[in-house]
Amino acid sequence: MSRLTRLFYLLACGLLIVSLVRPAAAQGGTVFGWAPADTLRADFEAPPVRSVRTVREPRRSAASATFEVQYVEPFPAEARAAFQLAVDIWSERIESAVPIVIRAEWEPAAEADILGTASPRVIANFAGVPPDLRDTWFASALADARAGQDVDPGNPDISASFNSTFPSWYFGLDANPPSGEFDLVTVILHELGHGLGFIGSMTVEGEVGSWGIGSQGYPVIYDRFAERGDGTPLLDLNNFSVPLADALVSGSIFFNGSTAQAQGGGRPEIYAPAAWQPGSSFSHLDEQAYAAGTLNGLMTPRFSRGEAIHDPGPIMCGALRDMGWNLSAACEAIAFSAGVDGRDVILTFFLPDDSGFVSGVMEREEDGVFQPVNVTFPTLDPVAAGTYTVRIGELGPGTYTFRLRLQNTDGTEFVIDAAPVQVFGAANALDVFPNPMIGDATVRVDVREVQDVSVRVYDARGRLVATLLEDTQGPATATLNGRGLAAGVYFVRVEGESFSETKAVTILR
Ligand SMILES: [Ca+2]
Ligand SMILES: [Ca+2]
Numbered sequence: 001m002s003r004l005t006r007l008f009y010l011l012a013c014g015l016l017i018v019s020l021v022r023p024a025a026a027q028g029g030t031v032f033g034w035a036p037a038d039t040l041r042a043d044f045e046a047p048p049v050r051s052v053r054t055v056r057e058p059r060r061s062a063a064s065a066t067f068e069v070q071y072v073e074p075f076p077a078e079a080r081a082a083f084q085l086a087v088d089i090w091s092e093r094i095e096s097a098v099p100i101v102i103r104a105e106w107e108p109a110a111e112a113d114i115l116g117t118a119s120p121r122v123i124a125n126f127a128g129v130p131p132d133l134r135d136t137w138f139a140s141a142l143a144d145a146r147a148g149q150d151v152d153p154g155n156p157d158i159s160a161s162f163n164s165t166f167p168s169w170y171f172g173l174d175a176n177p178p179s180g181e182f183d184l185v186t187v188i189l190h191e192l193g194h195g196l197g198f199i200g201s202m203t204v205e206g207e208v209g210s211w212g213i214g215s216q217g218y219p220v221i222y223d224r225f226a227e228r229g230d231g232t233p234l235l236d237l238n239n240f241s242v243p244l245a246d247a248l249v250s251g252s253i254f255f256n257g258s259t260a261q262a263q264g265g266g267r268p269e270i271y272a273p274a275a276w277q278p279g280s281s282f283s284h285l286d287e288q289a290y291a292a293g294t295l296n297g298l299m300t301p302r303f304s305r306g307e308a309i310h311d312p313g314p315i316m317c318g319a320l321r322d323m324g325w326n327l328s329a330a331c332e333a334i335a336f337s338a339g340v341d342g343r344d345v346i347l348t349f350f351l352p353d354d355s356g357f358v359s360g361v362m363e364r365e366e367d368g369v370f371q372p373v374n375v376t377f378p379t380l381d382p383v384a385a386g387t388y389t390v391r392i393g394e395l396g397p398g399t400y401t402f403r404l405r406l407q408n409t410d411g412t413e414f415v416i417d418a419a420p421v422q423v424f425g426a427a428n429a430l431d432v433f434p435n436p437m438i439g440d441a442t443v444r445v446d447v448r449e450v451q452d453v454s455v456r457v458y459d460a461r462g463r464l465v466a467t468l469l470e471d472t473q474g475p476a477t478a479t480l481n482g483r484g485l486a487a488g489v490y491f492v493r494v495e496g497e498s499f500s501e502t503k504a505v506t507i508l509r
């Protein structure tokens, strides 16, 4: 073998080794596609919504994203005005340096009760996507925002269509439709929400459930957050399987993103009716759980007459954040959380711009029921963003769950739970006083963590003379009656689940 041949041989071996140590799973390159479209329907059966509505006027100074709408002619001027308001509302809630391009059509829908449909352009494996989220479709507007550049310049990011023959549109911008009409701004806001990525790929055909878009069959990022009632991620079920179909029509599917959960006061419920509804099932929040006109009602699959929701709501904002969006203040989390400072619990929450909340109540769970806590509630600013703190003082050791109840001027109420918080005692300790004692003495048991304790008294020979506490939840106090006992030295002993301690006590006469 010549030196040159040997060199080539070594080089070839090196290349072979390099190629062998690369991960075996082939990582796909950047690919493009379209997500399925949703279907938003008018609910003519439901009574008109008049009493509750969620309205938050956008603050036009705080746009953190720009939209470019490509109207397909003809698109009437009054519908364009509604479109512009919906775009303004979103532009103040999400952050992107890359303009979001929407193709918008005003055309007859396939069925008379369809209000609108939308579908996001989707991209997988774009530059900068985290390694664990490769082979996953993202809305192209989100991919652009994360990449900081237009990843797919030749196509719009969102394609949306609105029913030109729908007879009952309300074109006004004031979120105050007459009881027989449907608010177009609300409908456009909803469709753009799908376009920003609130849409899944799961479907049921016959008795088989499946996911995947394109020839690659990748799931979308939304799919990754869906779980069954028992906490099993839907993507852990077999694709093209009966169990997946069963889950999708079970009435019990949840979005398990941490921010959406924190905002929703629990796992947000995904629409999963017993009969699969193409375009409605899976890609919406539950119609019943988030009632018409309430704070989280925007991403439900049907709208009622007179209903106007001009805000994505806390759950939708949280879901967008979970899927990778950076949000601006108007879409910030309320982020209700509980912390501990000694024996005090510190409850904090954040209200975004134009929250509309004017009053609130802090509640604490006691025996499974939430009761108002007697504490001064801060004065809320319904317009400006702000962080609020409530201190609940001098709690004994234990686990506490708090709930924040916020009220809007128009009667809308929003309830959100904080994660349970554990308050610890100073230490596990047994104290008897006075000591020496003549009549009665107080026996006090402090615990670091809640536990059952028993307290018994023994004489100097080790004979049991009294049981003061028997499996009583600590911290606890008891009285040691010394009058019935002869003078002398006794031993008071506490037995807890995690500690025990003995103290000598002298009884005098
Ligand atoms: Ca783009
Ligand atoms: Ca609804």
Ligand SMILES: [Zn+2]
Residues within 6 Å of the ligand: 038, 039, 040, 190, 191, 194, 283, 284, 299, 300, 301
């Ligand atoms: Zn929809």
